[in-house]
Amino acid sequence: MEHGPEPILSVRNLKTYFFQDEGIVHAVDGATFDLYRGQTLGIVGESGCGKSVTARSVLRIVERPGRIVEGEIILRREQPNGQTDEIDLTKLNPDGALMRAIRGKDIGLIFQEPMTSFSAHYTIGNQITEAIRLHLKLSKAEARARAIEMLRLVGIPKPERRVDEYSFQLSGGLRQRAMIAMALACDPGILIADEPTTALDVTTQAQILALLERLQRERGMAIMLITHNLGVVAEMCDAVVVMYLGRVVEKGPVRQIFHNARHPYTQALLRSIPSIEAAPRVKLPTITGSIPHPYKRPKGCPFHPRCAHVMPGLCDVQTPALQPVAEHQEASCFLYHPSQ
Amino acid sequence: MLSYILRRFLLAIVTVWAITVLAFVIIQLPPGDFVTIYINALQSSGSPISYGQAEAMRAQYGLDQPMYIQYLKWMGMMLQGDFGMALAWNKPVKEIIGDRLTLTMVVSIAAILLTWTVALPIGIYSAVRQYSLGDYVFTFIGFIGIAVPNFMLALILMYVGYKYFNMSIGGLFSPQYAEAPWSLAKVLDLLQHLILPALILGLAGTAQLIRIMRANLLDELRKPYVVTARAKGLSETRVILKYPVRAALNPFASTIGYYFPYVVSGSIVVSLVLSLPTVGPLLLTALVAQDMFLAGTIVLMLGVMTVIGTFVSDLILMWIDPRIRMEG
Ligand SMILES: Nc1ncnc2c1ncn2[C@@H]1O[C@H](COP(=O)(O)OP(=O)(O)OP(=O)(O)O)[C@@H](O)[C@H]1O
Ligand code: SF4
Ligand SMILES: [Mg+2]
Numbered sequence: 001m002e003h004g005p006e007p008i009l010s011v012r013n014l015k016t017y018f019f020q021d022e023g024i025v026h027a028v029d030g031a032t033f034d035l036y037r038g039q040t041l042g043i044v045g046e047s048g049c050g051k052s053v054t055a056r057s058v059l060r061i062v063e064r065p066g067r068i069v070e071g072e073i074i075l076r077r078e079q080p081n082g083q084t085d086e087i088d089l090t091k092l093n094p095d096g097a098l099m100r101a102i103r104g105k106d107i108g109l110i111f112q113e114p115m116t117s118f119s120a121h122y123t124i125g126n127q128i129t130e131a132i133r134l135h136l137k138l139s140k141a142e143a144r145a146r147a148i149e150m151l152r153l154v155g156i157p158k159p160e161r162r163v164d165e166y167s168f169q170l171s172g173g174l175r176q177r178a179m180i181a182m183a184l185a186c187d188p189g190i191l192i193a194d195e196p197t198t199a200l201d202v203t204t205q206a207q208i209l210a211l212l213e214r215l216q217r218e219r220g221m222a223i224m225l226i227t228h229n230l231g232v233v234a235e236m237c238d239a240v241v242v243m244y245l246g247r248v249v250e251k252g253p254v255r256q257i258f259h260n261a262r263h264p265y266t267q268a269l270l271r272s273i274p275s276i277e278a279a280p281r282v283k284l285p286t287i288t289g290s291i292p293h294p295y296k297r298p299k300g301c302p303f304h305p306r307c308a309h310v311m312p313g314l315c316d317v318q319t320p321a322l323q324p325v326a327e328h329q330e331a332s333c334f335l336y337h338p339s340q
Numbered sequence: 341m342l343s344y345i346l347r348r349f350l351l352a353i354v355t356v357w358a359i360t361v362l363a364f365v366i367i368q369l370p371p372g373d374f375v376t377i378y379i380n381a382l383q384s385s386g387s388p389i390s391y392g393q394a395e396a397m398r399a400q401y402g403l404d405q406p407m408y409i410q411y412l413k414w415m416g417m418m419l420q421g422d423f424g425m426a427l428a429w430n431k432p433v434k435e436i437i438g439d440r441l442t443l444t445m446v447v448s449i450a451a452i453l454l455t456w457t458v459a460l461p462i463g464i465y466s467a468v469r470q471y472s473l474g475d476y477v478f479t480f481i482g483f484i485g486i487a488v489p490n491f492m493l494a495l496i497l498m499y500v501g502y503k504y505f506n507m508s509i510g511g512l513f514s515p516q517y518a519e520a521p522w523s524l525a526k527v528l529d530l531l532q533h534l535i536l537p538a539l540i541l542g543l544a545g546t547a548q549l550i551r552i553m554r555a556n557l558l559d560e561l562r563k564p565y566v567v568t569a570r571a572k573g574l575s576e577t578r579v580i581l582k583y584p585v586r587a588a589l590n591p592f593a594s595t596i597g598y599y600f601p602y603v604v605s606g607s608i609v610v611s612l613v614l615s616l617p618t619v620g621p622l623l624l625t626a627l628v629a630q631d632m633f634l635a636g637t638i639v640l641m642l643g644v645m646t647v648i649g650t651f652v653s654d655l656i657l658m659w660i661d662p663r664i665r666m667e668g
Contacts, residue, residue, distance in 0.1 A: 056567075061567060095575060095576045100573040100574070100575060101573060103570070103571055103572065103573035104571060104573035108571070109568070111564065111567070112564075116563050116564045116565055117564040117568045118565055118568065119568075119569070119583045119586075120565075120587075120661075120662065120663055121586050121587060122582075127568075127569075130574070131572040131573070134572065134573055134574065166662050166663070166666065168666075183571075
């Protein structure tokens with residue numbers, strides 16, 4: 001992993017809860033991970049495990065009744081003078097000037113729905129230019145030129161014409177490219193991509209991923225790639241964070257996670273993907289049981305009701321913490337740290 | 341885009357034509373032809389007309405000819421600005437309706453404008469602060485607004501105004517201006533008198549539009565493009581006003597056309613209570629007295645204005661919604 005010594009983003013024990021009348025949803029419940037400059041970090045886990053809420057927490061756009069209740073999100077920005085400053089995003093006012101200056105400028109976001117992630121009421125040029133003029137001191141004409149340049153960069157043909165079109169005039173793939181152009185228009189150090197290709201067909205998917213890889217090479221930004229697709233992780237990511245019920249259960253370099261996963265949940269997750277090497281007609285072992293209801297988080301290790309290695313009296317009583325299991329690799333499981 | 345306008349325009353023309361047929365049918369509805377009714381009416385008011393005059397009228401309206409000829413003749417008259425005679429007044433319909441029609445427009449438009457300026461901000465507030473105290477208060481007031489009949493509100497306000505402020509509420513003009521020719525002073529007088537009727541007529545609509553705006557906006561606020569806009573770093577106010585509010589406005593624009601006749605027909609009783617010189621009460625009198633030229637003309641006028649309103653709202657819709665503009 002060729003990354004600098006200090007992470008550009010450090011998430012520490014992040015807890016984001018939704019306070020509803022029916023109960024409190026522990027959407028993110030103590031997540032900890034680091035993102036390094038130029039790195040692609042995959043965040044994987046079953047639906048509802050808190051991946052998107054983590055992303056929104058970082059941008060401080062968690063909608064009500066959700067709220068960050070604990071933890072730190074440290075952003076390290078490079079200043080023009082070469083220094084880096086550290087900001088704990090959880091301490092900022094979400095609608096305050098500093099947080100708004102960071103959103104879109106230091107951290108860009110793209111997500112799943114290419115259909116509706118642009119407003120249909122304004123041209124894409126209008127929407128991209130808006131982001132540019134918000135963060136960079138450019139004139140209207142300069143901002144427009146930059147928007148066109150960005151559209152060209154993401155591989156949209158005839159960008160000087162497309163810039164005046166509406167999102168519904170573009171195909172899904174082009175729309176996602178335009179989204180990427182908008183997210184990267186102010187040259188952010190971090191790009192959060194929340195299932196950026198899920199809604200696209202396979203060919204377009206591959207094209208968008210290739211585009212992201214190329215842009216990362218050219219611009220050196222860190223990518224936080226949220227996905228269900230472990231194949232995408234294997235191809236794109238340097239490191240992986242595995243989440244389960246709002247917690248990080250395992251993390252480490254991608255090769256180690258794929259070849260030497262330690263946490264029973266990660267192992268089950270990996271077994272659940274069809275592999276080309278696997279013998280045909282062998283029934284895929286999938287994870288037994290279903291994800292617990294969000295209001296009823298199990299006591300102890302959140303995975304214990306579904307875990308094949310559960311140790312009664314320990315796993316259902318105490319909560320394991322993330323501990324090193326190999327170089328650069330951590331897991332939260334009593335199998336490796338029975339005496340916590 | 342041009343073809344969209346053209347289609348809408350043709351549709352408007354066809355609708356106007358259908359309305360003329362309807363108005364014609366209304367005129368024909370009472371038993372016997374209206375010249376007979378007219379003669380009877382004149383006789384009972386003590387100024388009978390001669391046989392010759394009656395025959396001349398029959399010929400003018402083509403009463404001895406088939407229906408479609410009568411219709412065409414009537415249309416021809418209308419196009420020349422002749423709307424027939426109002427029996428009860430023994431005056432041309434045009435003279436009686438003229439001012440009232442204008443005043444109806446003025447009152448209705450005032451009510452609609454007031455509705456919008458009140459309903460839009462409250463609807464936005466209620467959606468953005470869903471389930472807040474303010475939202476509950478406005479919801480409560482809104483339901484009262486829908487539930488209380490507006491003529492009752494008119495009566496209450498008149499009573500309160502009379503009892504506590506010694507103001508006589510009612511009419512659209514102070515006595516000294518009622519018959520006076522138009523002047524700046526008269527216009528100002530009208531504006532003063534306009535507020536209350538507009539408020540009363542607009543109340544139910546305001547309550548409804550608050551609900552609609554709130555529901556639309558709640559829908560829009562959940563859409564991904566709002567997250568995109570936030571993620572750009574825009575301030576929350578700007579995010580909401582530029583994106584979801586803009587989208588939630590669509591249904592508003594498309595209701596302008598329908599809202600107009602709704603206000604006019606809803607205004608009949610209120611206009612009676614407040615003695616407003618609008619066409620509402622006139623339509624009622626005309627129908628009771630079987631004054632069919634008057635009734636038919638009013639129906640026709642309201643219909644045409646509705647069609648124009650709808651056409652205008654189509655244009656507005658096209659202006660604010662690029663999807664329609666592009667596809668048209
Ligand atoms: N606005 C909200 N109100 C209440 N609960 C929410 C809200 N948004 C998310 N949640 C809950 O938070 C939990 C985590 O949701 P999140 O969207 O982060 O999952 P995810 O990992 O992104 O899933 P997916 O893979 O389906 O996108 C879920 O249990 C979800 O029900
Ligand atoms: S802590 Fe226990 S229950 Fe949890 S994953 Fe490890 S063995 Fe399974
Ligand atoms: Mg998600």
